[in-house]
Amino acid sequence: MIGNMNPISRRRLLGLVALNSAAALGLDIVGSGPAAATGRREYSPAVVVGTGYGAAVTALRLGEAGIPTIMLEMGRLWDTPGADGRVFSDMLHPDRRSMWLKQRTELPLASFLWFGIDRRIERYTGVLDRVHHGDMSVYVGRGVGGGSLVNGAMAVTPKRATFAEAFPRVDADEMYRVYFPRAREGLGVNHIDPQWFAACEAYRYARVSGKHAERAGLTTRFVPSVYDFDYLRREEERAVPRSALASEVIFGNNHGKRSLDRTYLADALGTGLVSIQALRHVRAIERCGRPGGRGGARYVLTVDELDTTGRRVATRQLATRHLFLGAGSLGTTELLLRARDTGALPDLGGEIGQGWGPNGNVMTARANHAWDRTGATQSGMPALAIDAWDDPRHPVFAEVAPMPAGVELWVSLYLAITRNPERGHVVYDATSDRAVLRWDASNAQPSVQAAKALFDRLNAANHTAYRADLFGDTRTFETRFTYHPLGGAVLGVATDDYGRVPGHPGLYVTDSALVPGNLGVNPFVTITALAERNIERIVAEDLR
Structure with a gap:
């Protein structure tokens, strides 16, 4: 397992001391x-x-x-612990630390069995914001570290052809030889041990999706991460305080995340x-x-x-x-x-x-059979994806997402990234003195079609069905928010x-x-x- 970073440098130590000192003194x-x-x-x-x-x-x-x-x-x-000794709140017990100037949480999953799951909170400068623009809402991190505080730590390098298409004037050879390796080193990217993944409880949910994908003739691959997989292994052993295994992800991680x-x-x-x-x-x-x-x-x-x-x-x-x-x-x-x-x-x-664009984001979920348990303890840090990006008609990169509810749900959840040529634009509204995003729900249809092609195939091969109770109505594909603006x-x-x-x-x-x-x-x-x-x-x- 590649879990540990290089020995800490003097420069980084000085920086960490500065951050901790400011926090201890209550400075901004x-x-x-x-x-x-x-x-x-x-x-x-x-x-x-x-x-x-x-x-x-x-x-x-x-x-x-x-x-x-x-x-x-x-x-x-x-960097300052609250009264409970934690810097961040978890997803099951959110408090004012969770959301930026909101009086209620705004989770990506709005309901379960059509019962709302968001909770009232005190208005505060919390760590996660959901900015609404009509048919599209954008999740952003609020705090020193920005989105790195609230994302799933999935450190994926794009396929070379896709990068070259997106940036035709950038030297792809130089990027993949020099700057992507430099970025991965600076971020502390590490990789999961396949043997541990195959046996641990933390990724039972991912193994279920991997088995279903294989049955459908689809390819899976491990997702690199800036969450310390060695720390995660010790979490499962209960040798260290839990974070990824304590329903911590979109409201911040108290341990383990780089x-x-x-x-x-x-x-x-x-x-x-x-x-x-x-x-x-x-x-x-x-x-x-x-x-x-x-x-x-x-x-x-x-x-x-x-x-x-x-x-x-x-x-x-x-x-x-x-x-x-x-x-x-x-x-x-x-x-x-x-x-x-x-x-x-x-x-x-x-x-x-x-x-x-919203990076072609689509969220969907499948109902599993009773014998396909996804586990009550789930790592909040995804580690597996279904890679169908080379599909000539419906390219999809679908990350197997957790539902860390602390109980067995028999649900497989996915955040799919699709190829979508539709683009929105941003304008300045002088009356409100703010930028307004122009994005219509119809712009998401290419993403829905691509995701549906892949997950229809999964359901057919495994005799499973979509969940229609998770997004606040009866839709099975959620495209009204993005993590990737x-x-x-x-x-x-x-x-x-x-x-x-x-x-x-x-x-x-x-x-x-x-x-x-x-x-x-x-x-x-x-x-x-x-x-x-x-x-x-x-x-x-x-x-x-």
Whole structure:
């Protein structure tokens, strides 16, 4: 089993100490804070908006290059245990830590036997947000580490042909030789031991789906992960506190997961030149009114400071010469659209907001026979997928998802990624002062057709049926939410080939907004690898 990371570096240790110290003191600023005050305005040579995958890579490489950098994160720092001794709540007993400024949880499964399963909670700046846009809702992580805090840790590299199709202007040879390996190493990707998988209780549910897939003539493969599989094995042995086996996943993991605050962000803080400011909502970007002033500032950000109820407690301005947007597909796109359409950056191109897609996400479930038990104890970290991506008519990569309810349910659940050419777009609505996603339910039909072709085949081979009681109505394919929002500032279209925004020196996009709508696998390894590639070029050409 490849379970353990390399011995911890001094830099990472320093970063982890900084994170833990900030948490112990109840601070929302981590690191030395390189901003210099100039009257009412502060200045930093580089600012990174967000702390997700692309943002974390960018900050680390800026710090290594000797460039003082501030990271701004809308969510909080998740390092302080609550009264129960845990940082995060689990899925069976959610509390205010679970959701961002909601009074009720909003789970991907809305019901069981048509009884609602969401619970009332206290309004709080929790770790998971579900942002609603008509026919599509988008799940995003809120906190230092972004989506790495709330995802299923599935670290999949796309098939080479799919990557080349999505990014025709990027050197695929170089990506697969240099940047994907670099990303996997930085993220701490590891692989499950097949012998342990075949015998453990944690993945009984996955083995049932694997057996059914084999019976249908379908291929399965193991899914690499940034959850420590060695830790998971010890969880099953009850040698360590449980996390993946304690119904912890979408509301955060208290143990075992190599989220960004444990890897790239810790390394970035360890350079001594990066600081993170949490509970900071970047509301607007504009050109610096005094170009050529302190440090040659080019951009000014309006930043709201929030408390843990989401209330704005202060507003300040931060100037910078180099601005990197890593606020996620919708967050980054909203900032650019607002700047363009309000006249703050009027020369931004019409390609901003285009090319958005939900990565072909479809969720579905099958009812199993009584003899096919999926298990009461299920790992929240998926480790197996049905790989039918090479099917010429209906490409599907279907991850076997858990239902960690603590009791036997006889249900097989799947998150399918399909090839879907449909694209939505994002526009700025001046009345609400927010970005609005234009995506119609009909756009999801190619995804439903592909998923149905695969799961019809599974059901026919195993004499099983769909579950129609899990999504709040009687539908069997759920396409009204996505875990994988992609696009809005597509690489080589809305930006140059390295994420630079044309006509705006010092302005960059470094996150999932660069990915054109559909990738075929979970996107975070690709986002990380692209960020590694792009920032290497930007540091060499723009910051030297």
